[in-house]
Amino acid sequence: MPDITVEPQDQYNLELINQVHPPDWKNPVPSGRYNLVVIGAGTAGLVCAAGAAGMGAKVALIERSLMGGDCLNYGCVPSKGIISAAKAFAQVKNSHRYGVQLNGEPTLDFGAAMERMRKMRAEISHHDSAQRFTDLGVDVFLGQGSFVGSNMVEVEGQKITYKKAVIATGARAAKIPIPGIDHVEYLTNENIFSLTELPDRLGVIGGGPIGSELAQTFARFGSQVTQFEKADHILSREDADAASVVQQSLIRDGVQLRLSSSVKELRQDGTEKAIVFEVDGVTREERFDEILISIGRQPNVEGLNLEAAGVDYHERNGVTVNDYLQTTNKNIYAAGDICFPYQFTHTADFLARNVIRNSLFMGRAKASSLVIPWCTYTQPEIAHVGLSERDAKERGIEIDTYRQELSSVDRAILDGDVEGFVKVHTKRGKDEIVGATVVATHAGDLISEITVAMNHGIGLGGIGNTIHPYPTQAEAIRKLGDQYSRTRLTPFVASLFKKWMKFTRQKALVFSRRY
Numbered sequence: 001m002p003d004i005t006v007e008p009q010d011q012y013n014l015e016l017i018n019q020v021h022p023p024d025w026k027n028p029v030p031s032g033r034y035n036l037v038v039i040g041a042g043t044a045g046l047v048c049a050a051g052a053a054g055m056g057a058k059v060a061l062i063e064r065s066l067m068g069g070d071c072l073n074y075g076c077v078p079s080k081g082i083i084s085a086a087k088a089f090a091q092v093k094n095s096h097r098y099g100v101q102l103n104g105e106p107t108l109d110f111g112a113a114m115e116r117m118r119k120m121r122a123e124i125s126h127h128d129s130a131q132r133f134t135d136l137g138v139d140v141f142l143g144q145g146s147f148v149g150s151n152m153v154e155v156e157g158q159k160i161t162y163k164k165a166v167i168a169t170g171a172r173a174a175k176i177p178i179p180g181i182d183h184v185e186y187l188t189n190e191n192i193f194s195l196t197e198l199p200d201r202l203g204v205i206g207g208g209p210i211g212s213e214l215a216q217t218f219a220r221f222g223s224q225v226t227q228f229e230k231a232d233h234i235l236s237r238e239d240a241d242a243a244s245v246v247q248q249s250l251i252r253d254g255v256q257l258r259l260s261s262s263v264k265e266l267r268q269d270g271t272e273k274a275i276v277f278e279v280d281g282v283t284r285e286e287r288f289d290e291i292l293i294s295i296g297r298q299p300n301v302e303g304l305n306l307e308a309a310g311v312d313y314h315e316r317n318g319v320t321v322n323d324y325l326q327t328t329n330k331n332i333y334a335a336g337d338i339c340f341p342y343q344f345t346h347t348a349d350f351l352a353r354n355v356i357r358n359s360l361f362m363g364r365a366k367a368s369s370l371v372i373p374w375c376t377y378t379q380p381e382i383a384h385v386g387l388s389e390r391d392a393k394e395r396g397i398e399i400d401t402y403r404q405e406l407s408s409v410d411r412a413i414l415d416g417d418v419e420g421f422v423k424v425h426t427k428r429g430k431d432e433i434v435g436a437t438v439v440a441t442h443a444g445d446l447i448s449e450i451t452v453a454m455n456h457g458i459g460l461g462g463i464g465n466t467i468h469p470y471p472t473q474a475e476a477i478r479k480l481g482d483q484y485s486r487t488r489l490t491p492f493v494a495s496l497f498k499k500w501m502k503f504t505r506q507k508a509l510v511f512s513r514r515y
Contacts, residue, residue, distance in 0.1 A: 013118055019067075020067040020068050020072070025140075027156055028139045030159070030160045033163060034059060035057035035163050036057050036162065036164050037062070037165045038061045039062045040167065040168035041069065041133075042068065042070060043349055043352070044170070047348070047349050050133065050138070051352065053133075053136050054136070059138045061138050062160075063140075064303070067133075067140075069170050070172070070337075074193065075345075080377060081120050082114065082217055085116065090253070097416060110221060111197070113221070117193065141156065141160070147306060150309050150329055153165065165332045166352075167311070167327070167332065167338055167339070169304065169338050170300050172300060173294070173296075179264065180267055181293075184266040185268065186291045187291065189214075192214065198223055199289040200223065201223065202292060203227075203291045204294065206228070206229065206294035215227045215255050216378050219255045225256065227250070227256070228275065229259050230260065230261060232260050235376065238388075241439075242384075242437050245419060246378045246439070250378070253379075258277060262277060263275060264277055269287075271289070272289070273289070274287045275287075297343060299313075299315070299338050320339070321333070321367075323366045324358050324364060325367055335351040336348035336351060342374065346372075347372055347374075351367060351370075372385070373447045373450075375447065380417070380419055380441050381441065381443035382438070383439075383443035392435070400428055400429070401425050402425075402480045403421055404479045406418050406420045406422075406440060406473065409473060409476045411470075411472050412440070415473070420438070421438075422437075422438050422439075422440070422477055424460060424477075430459075433454050450463075460481045461484055461485060462481070463477060463478060464480070
């Protein structure tokens with residue numbers, strides 16, 4: 001089993017390694033057939049293993065690299081660690097707006113900010129550690145797992161038989177075919193968190209969630225950031241209005257955008273890297289100290305020998321599954337980024353729960369039944385669930401749209417967070433929520449109220465009739481309930497109401513004259 005390191009090799013990364021891939025780990029000796037073998041110890045794999053073991057199943061968990069997967073090591077955890085540092089720095093720099101006076105310009109210690117992130121990551125890593133899962137009753141095997149038959153997998157020379165198996169090997173940053181890419185030292189989400197010095201000039205290729213989050217973060221840290229995107233705006237998969245708000249925020253934070261651009265070549269000249277790109281038919285070149293490539297993901301199907309198990313897969317789309325997450329081998333399931341288009345930690349979590357039900361308890365839980373929200377952690381954040389206006393149009397679904405600006409919400413005004421809105425879509429003429437987008441500082445928190453409503457068939461009327469604490473930014477969602485309720489007051493109903501009020505006034509007048 002090869003040694004695995006994470007740079008820089010300080011006390012926190014050494015602690016991380018000791019938790020999620022201990023150098024002295026000795027694999028157990030397999031004994032008999034397992035109820036469930038899980039290949040991959042990212043979110044989906046860990047939830048499968050812990051859940052099945054907690055129900056008394058005999059479980060084996062196999063991981064070739066770092067337990068915790070992308071989320072812990074290269075994704076959600078480290079990115080939010082440095083996003084929070086950049087946010088704190090921006091708040092300090094803008095604190096004069098709230099009457100806070102500082103003596104001199106605030107400065108950022110990039111090394112200290114990255115060290116804090118590594119410390120937080122190491123602390124969180126205990127939840128995903130090899131020892132913790134062993135204590136849960138799971139047999140943890142470190143090494144490359146590969147199928148050697150329809151009911152057997154091999155790892156580090158040991159053969160493990162199983163009744164059911166789960167493929168949860170996830171995905172990684174895609175290597176895109178840009179000329180010169182093999183001759184340039186570039187960053188992805190897998191190594192950018194190893195930086196110890198802030199790059200003066202950072203080029204970001206890709207305008208999706210990861211690229212936009214990190215572009216804004218490094219711009220706030222003080223890097224001169226240039227972001228390249230082939231579409232005419234960033235976050236092209238999001239609601240267009242929402243993407244526009246975030247795009248303007250990135251520009252204010254200093255990100256220079258090269259929209260509608262096509263990257264033609266990468267070059268390395270000593271320590272400098274160059275991006276050659278084309279805009280409006282004109283070829284240009286810009287030089288950077290570091291280049292971050294954040295375009296797409298590709299599934300980790302290599303080394304699994306899926307053919308031996310009769311599992312169909314595609315190098316780009318991953319393992320083929322049905323709505324019950326069952327592969328073409330009826331005894332093998334898949335969960336998470338390896339098989340699903342919505343590649344989020346929380347999605348992997350709930351797909352894994354479906355796998356436990358379906359594989360061990362003959363359940364019929366459908367992936368298509370999940371209501372899946374997501375959030376991009378820029379400032380402001382964008383959170384979304386269900387259909388967008390574009391989705392509804394493409395599917396021929398008629399909708400009504402209700403929108404509430406944060407600039408009319410008292411708490412947002414008091415917080416100085418008026419940039420953003422809440423937008424909810426319902427089926428035309430009905431109080432059935434089919435989708436929503438929130439743009440706000442804490443959009444990821446706010447979207448959950450709407451997700452719960454959708455999951456349990458609660459409409460905007462129900463939200464509007466629910467008391468919300470005042471003042472909170474969540475009041476923006478309640479105000480949408482009021483908007484919906486006002487639509488129920490049709491001209492006919494309004495005329496009846498006026499007649500009724502006139503009648504009651506007349507009755508009251510007669511009563512007062514009598515008594």
